[in-house]
Amino acid sequence: MSTSGVLPIAKKGSTSAGDGEGSLQVHMDPSDQIDNALVLAVYGKGGIGKSTTSSNLSAALALMGKRVLQVGCDPKHDSTFTLTKRMVPTVIETLAEVDFHTEELRTEDFVYEGFAGVMCVETGGPPAGTGCGGYVVGQTVKLLKQHHLLEDTDVVIFDVLGDVVCGGFAAPLQHADRALIVTANDFDSIFAMNRIVAAIRAKSANYKVRLGGVIANRSDDTDQIDKFNTRVGLDTMAVFPMVDAIRRSRLKKCTLFEMEDTEEVRQVQDAYRGLATAVLREHEGYDCEPLDDNEIFNLLGFD
């Protein structure tokens, strides 16, 4: 929303604090409620733990009092089930019911409330091996925009599938403020991260998105991640070691905040809360150049 300036129609008696008696100014205050949400896009190699990270991050933010919308951008539509305790109907399935007339849909048709009030959307997509998943994601993002779902909320998290092979999957980057990359301390996920850095850099030229940081998942050590970060100029926002409770939470279909009260679980909960605080912190984002294939091939592992 573009806003600027104050409309000088104040009547007498107005004060600087608020509009004052008998006065109603028409003005736009950048710090006001009307500002759109903080939009995050979470990328990373397939299976690395983006959905786990996203849904627990959503839960942490909601428990802090934020209004959160999590959008699963994956034909697998398995992003939000720990929040809603079920596989909710996807946007594409709902669209098919109205013969793909998007005008007929309303938010209650494809937005579902989950744990701690987190609002959940699954874009869905075609069955494996057919159709075009990128198209579905791209169109769903447009739909969310038209229904004002990226406004009037505090945080939007796009949880995007692992192998971003076409432009459609990059659609969330057109609306995101920050892109976060989930990785582990292994060659393949860092190699994938490097490609994602390139994609985000390309989008940054025309859109407001910036890299927000790296999240290390399933990593008891982070030496390879640190090496990469130092080389390109990135920072790690949070580290989640190999914790069996996290694996079990997915099987139990619940968030970490609903698991048994043990020391291990409490530590992980704190880590997610820490991540939540970190994403809310004002930060100008990173401007990183990716490594070329040979550079990263030679960087990692050869200790």
Added chain:
Amino acid sequence: MELTIWTYEGPPHVGAMRIATAMKGVHYVLHAPQGDTYADLLFTMIERRDHRPPVTYTTFQAQDLGGDTAELLKTAVREAHERFKPDVMLVGASCTAELIQDNPGGLAESLGLPIPVVPLELPAYQRKENWGASETFYQLVRALAAPHAPPPAEPRPERPAGQAPSCNLLGPTALGFRHRDDTAEIRRLLEAVGVEVRVVAPLGATAHDLARLGEADFNVVLYPEVAHAAASWLKRTFKQPMVTTVPIGVGATRDFLREVAVVAGLEADSLVERMHTQLPWYSRSVDSNYLTGKRVFIFGDATHAVAAARVARDEMGFEVVGLGAYNREFAREVRAAAKEYGVEPLITDDYLEVEEAIREAAPELILGTQMERHIAKRLGIFCQVISAPVHVQDFPARYSPLMGPEGANVLFDSWVHPLMMGLEEHLLGMFQEDFEFGNDTLPSHLRAEVPNDPATANGGSPAGSAPVIPAAEPGASADSAVPASALAAEPDGDIDPEWNAEAEKELGKIPFFVRGKARRNTERFAREQGVVEISVDTLYEAKAHFGGR
């Protein structure tokens, strides 16, 4: 997306124009090629506005596409601001300009104007006019009212004791079907029951008015297509309840009053009883059963179509044999209503589909839009317009709401008259070939004197019951074969002109109630011209001679 000759809704930027034109102090810069300025006509010709829409078109031409269209837009915004000094500006692209992808909102923002500039993203290849109006109104309300919003968790303060309940009327726009009169009627109705109307928006509202929308106790959504999104936002942000019953028809107006009573904390029953209506008059009339069971097909925008169905069935005794709407945003309301009336819902924006459905249903009355007027003429069915899109005659000078008590009267008059007059026309048509209604015949119960007929010469009745031809005028000819004697010149030298077969046939096309005069005039003309045989040319020359009468 399809190619078509006619659409029920225009592109979404026309919806935006309806909001901008309705308000005061708003200016809309529309990135659009030359030719998109046609839209001004809708407001000046159809609605008879006293000013042109407050829109600046960048009117880029083909040669501009090779240059900097973005710069063109920025210049247009800057100049429009300097010239018109609006309180708030809207910036957007028309369907054609959308393809250039100049990002009007972002460009306008970079100008740093000292007034709110609201960018409009109206995807023209996915949405249409009603959504464009809704989105524009929503964005304006949000931009102007949000700075005055209370903190989210704070509940709405109670109305001070002794203060009258107050509301805003949301939805009436420029180029809205009967919006002018609906607004007046509902305002009057609300004030009569003790509710103060604070702001009417967007019709006649200023930016200042939108900024203070949150002050009233509740919002009345007169036209959901336009105002539902904005009212929902106001509900979420200012905790203002919404009254959503659309008061079209006696039943719905009563329900509306009941809903208002609950929200305003007033006593419902006395409000409803005080409402004056003509419904008892026409529904208790002896002739009212003429209307019972008349089959009616209804199509229009969802709000008006669904409202009309209720009035049709419950207040006129019609049978609803078709129900549909063209705006899918409200398709589910129409589907639910169709279920209630036991008909298949028709959700389409293809007028050919609508025509086909009407043809199949074979109704006696169509309640629809301007397009259904055309369809009705083609199919020879009576029709009345109940919804946009409309034409000039649907913006009458007289007070003519569809809502409220007076609206119910307007509906009765406008629906019943074509049915009743239609019957009369039908009868006239049926009987015009009857011997009783011939050009020169007297009613058969009057025995007229026939010249040369011995039977009547002394006042007796004519033989048989053959039609008698009064010898009222000199030179009047029989409408069958003329005896040879008639061709002979009259003693005073006048020739009696004879009609040839084609001329007689052509005369038959003239409506029967002026046919006699046409015949006499033509014969007079022919006699004056010395024409013996009246041909088709003679007929038209005579017509021109007498000034086309």
